[in-house]
Amino acid sequence: MKKYISLLGLMLLISACHKKDTQANTQDLATQKALIEKQIDSLNKLLTQINSQLSTDEVEIPIIDAEVLTTKPFIHYIDIQGNIDTDGNVLVxxxxxxxxxxxxxxxxxxxxxxxxxxxxxxxxxxxxxxxxxxxxxxxxxxxxxxxxxxxxxxxxxxxxxxxxxxxxxxxxxxxxxxxxxxxxxxxxxxxxxxxxxxxxxxxxxxxxxxxxxLVNLDKVYMQSDLSERYLPQIKKGTPVTVTFPELQKTLNAKINYVGNFIHPNNRTFKIRINLNNTSGYLKPNLTGLISIKDFETDKAIVLPLSLVQEDREGHNFVYVLVPSKDDPNVYQVEKRLVKLGKAYKQDVMILSGLNPGDIIPTGSVRGLMTGDQVKIANKDILQITDNKLKETNKTK
The missing domain is CATH 2.40.50.100 (RNA polymerase II/Efflux pump adaptor protein, barrel-sandwich hybrid domain)
Structure with missing residues (x-):
C-alpha cells in the first residue's frame, strides 16, 4: 500500500513540474507573438505609405494651357532699314x-x-x-x-x-x-x-x-537697298509703312521710285519713298523701318514660332493633344510633322500637317514628349473655341 502511495506521489510531482514548464513556454510564445504583431503593424504602416506614394505619383498628371486651332488672317511684310534724305540739303x-x-x-x-x-x-x-x-x-x-x-x-x-x-x-x-x-x-x-x-x-x-x-525739310524722302529677289513684288506705287522708333511715329506711304540698276557687289536695287514733312520732325540721316506688304491671306493656320520644333532628322514638328480613350479629362501628346510657310516676326504660317480644330499646347512645350499624358487648365475656353469652330463649319 505504501508502495502505491509513493508511486502516486511521484507521478503528481512530475505532473506539477510539467505544468509549470508548459505555462512558462506559453508566456514566452505570447511575448514573441506580441512583438511580431507589433513589427507587422509597423511594416503595414510603412507599406501603406509606400503604396500611397506610388499611387500619388501615378495619378499626378501635369496641367498645361492649350488652344483649339482656327484659321485667321496672315500678312507678311518685307522689313528693311532706310535713311531719310532730302534734295534740300545743300552746301553753299x-x-x-x-x-x-x-x-x-x-x-x-x-x-x-x-x-x-x-x-x-x-x-x-x-x-x-x-x-x-x-x-x-x-x-x-x-x-x-x-x-x-x-x-x-x-x-x-x-x-x-x-x-x-x-x-x-x-x-x-x-x-x-x-x-x-x-x-x-x-x-x-x-x-x-x-x-x-x-x-x-x-x-x-x-x-x-x-x-x-542750307536745309529745306518740307519734302524729304527715304531710300534703301532691296535684294533682287524682291523685284517681282516691288513696283512703283506699292504701299508701305514707315516707322520711326525714336520718334514713335508711323507713316503710310508708297514707293515713288524703283531703281533700274542691280548693284553687282551686293545684288540690290534702290527704292525711294517721298514723305511729307511740313512739321519738320524728319531729319536727314534719320533711320527708319520700311515695311512692304508682299503677301496676305484671309484664312491661314498661324502658330507662334516657339511652338514649332525640329527633330534630329531636320523635320519640323508640332505637338498635338489627343483626347484619351480612358479618361476624357486626360490628353495624350502626339507629334505631328508640319510644313512651314512664310514667317513674320513671332508667327509662322502652317501649310500642312495641322487642321482647324486640332488642340495645341501653348506656353513652354520643350519639356513635352510623345506619349506624355497631360490635363488642360483652360478647358472651358477650349470648349468655347471648339463650339465657335463648329458653328463656322456649319455656316460654310
Whole structure:
C-alpha cells in the first residue's frame, strides 16, 4: 500500500513540474507573438505609405494651357532699314575767293532763294574795274575821233578799225569784270533754313570750301537697298509703312521710285519713298523701318514660332493633344510633322500637317514628349473655341 502511495506521489510531482514548464513556454510564445504583431503593424504602416506614394505619383498628371486651332488672317511684310534724305540739303560754296567782309544771316534764320547770305571783299576787283573804265573811256574817245575822221574820209581805215577793236575789247572785258562782282555776294541757292555757318567774318573763303549749309525739310524722302529677289513684288506705287522708333511715329506711304540698276557687289536695287514733312520732325540721316506688304491671306493656320520644333532628322514638328480613350479629362501628346510657310516676326504660317480644330499646347512645350499624358487648365475656353469652330463649319 505504501508502495502505491509513493508511486502516486511521484507521478503528481512530475505532473506539477510539467505544468509549470508548459505555462512558462506559453508566456514566452505570447511575448514573441506580441512583438511580431507589433513589427507587422509597423511594416503595414510603412507599406501603406509606400503604396500611397506610388499611387500619388501615378495619378499626378501635369496641367498645361492649350488652344483649339482656327484659321485667321496672315500678312507678311518685307522689313528693311532706310535713311531719310532730302534734295534740300545743300552746301553753299562761294564762286570767288576773298575775305568774308560781312555776314548778313545767322544760323537758324529762314532765307529765300537768291537772298544774300554774306559778302566777300571785292576791293581788288573794283580797282581793276575802275582802271578798266578809265582805259575804256580813253579808247572810246579815240574811237569817236577816228570815226569822225573816217566819216569825213580823213585818215586810214586801219587806224579806225584798231580804235574800234580796242574799244569793243575793253567793253567786253569791263562787262566780264562787272559780272564777277556778283560772285563776291554769296547767295542762297534754295529757300530753307541756314542750318550751319562754317566761316566767320575776316576768314578767307574759296570756291573749294563750303561756307554754309542750307536745309529745306518740307519734302524729304527715304531710300534703301532691296535684294533682287524682291523685284517681282516691288513696283512703283506699292504701299508701305514707315516707322520711326525714336520718334514713335508711323507713316503710310508708297514707293515713288524703283531703281533700274542691280548693284553687282551686293545684288540690290534702290527704292525711294517721298514723305511729307511740313512739321519738320524728319531729319536727314534719320533711320527708319520700311515695311512692304508682299503677301496676305484671309484664312491661314498661324502658330507662334516657339511652338514649332525640329527633330534630329531636320523635320519640323508640332505637338498635338489627343483626347484619351480612358479618361476624357486626360490628353495624350502626339507629334505631328508640319510644313512651314512664310514667317513674320513671332508667327509662322502652317501649310500642312495641322487642321482647324486640332488642340495645341501653348506656353513652354520643350519639356513635352510623345506619349506624355497631360490635363488642360483652360478647358472651358477650349470648349468655347471648339463650339465657335463648329458653328463656322456649319455656316460654310
Amino acid at each position: 560754296v562761294p564762286e570767288a575767293m576773298g575775305t568774308v567782309k560781312k555776314i548778313y544771316k545767322n544760323e537758324g534764320d529762314k532765307v529765300r532763294k537768291g537772298q544774300t547770305i554774306m559778302v566777300l571783299d571785292d576791293a581788288v576787283l573794283r580797282n581793276q574795274i575802275s582802271e578798266l573804265q578809265t582805259q575804256y573811256a580813253l579808247a572810246e574817245t579815240a574811237y569817236n575821233r577816228q570815226k569822225r575822221l573816217w566819216d569825213q574820209k580823213i585818215g586810214s581805215e586801219m587806224a579806225y578799225l584798231q580804235a574800234k577793236t580796242q574799244k569793243d575789247a575793253l567793253a567786253k572785258k569791263l562787262k566780264t569784270l562787272q559780272s564777277q562782282l556778283d560772285k563776291f555776294m554769296v547767295k542762297a541757292p534754295i529757300s530753307g533754313t541756314l542750318d550751319d555757318l562754317m566761316i566767320k567774318e575776316g576768314e578767307m573763303a574759296a570756291p573749294q570750301k563750303p561756307v554754309a549749309r
